[in-house]
Amino acid sequence: TVIGTIFCYFVQTIAQRYTTASKAALFFCLEPVSAGFIGYFFASELLSIWQIFGATLIIFGVVFSEFGKQICSKFKL
Numbered sequence: 001t002v003i004g005t006i007f008c009y010f011v012q013t014i015a016q017r018y019t020t021a022s023k024a025a026l027f028f029c030l031e032p033v034s035a036g037f038i039g040y041f042f043a044s045e046l047l048s049i050w051q052i053f054g055a056t057l058i059i060f061g062v063v064f065s066e067f068g069k070q071i072c073s074k075f076k077l
Contacts (some may be wrong), residue, residue, distance in 0.1 A: 030058065033055045
């Protein structure tokens with residue numbers, strides 16, 4: 001697992017050169033959500049209602065931070 005962690009940090013550092021800081025932050029916010037879904041579907045882990053609620057809040061926050069201005073201008077908010 002040490003080799004895999006080193007490889008992931010190496011790739012992450014290189015990939016961050018080609019994106020903005022805000023988009024990189026959005027990817028980092030989605031890491032626990034994707035880990036929960038992968039654990040649920042591939043390792044048969046059970047998610048509590050609070051974990052599902054938290055994942056929903058994270059996804060909503062990411063979507064709103066990415067498309068919030070477009071949504072607000074469309075609905076004149």
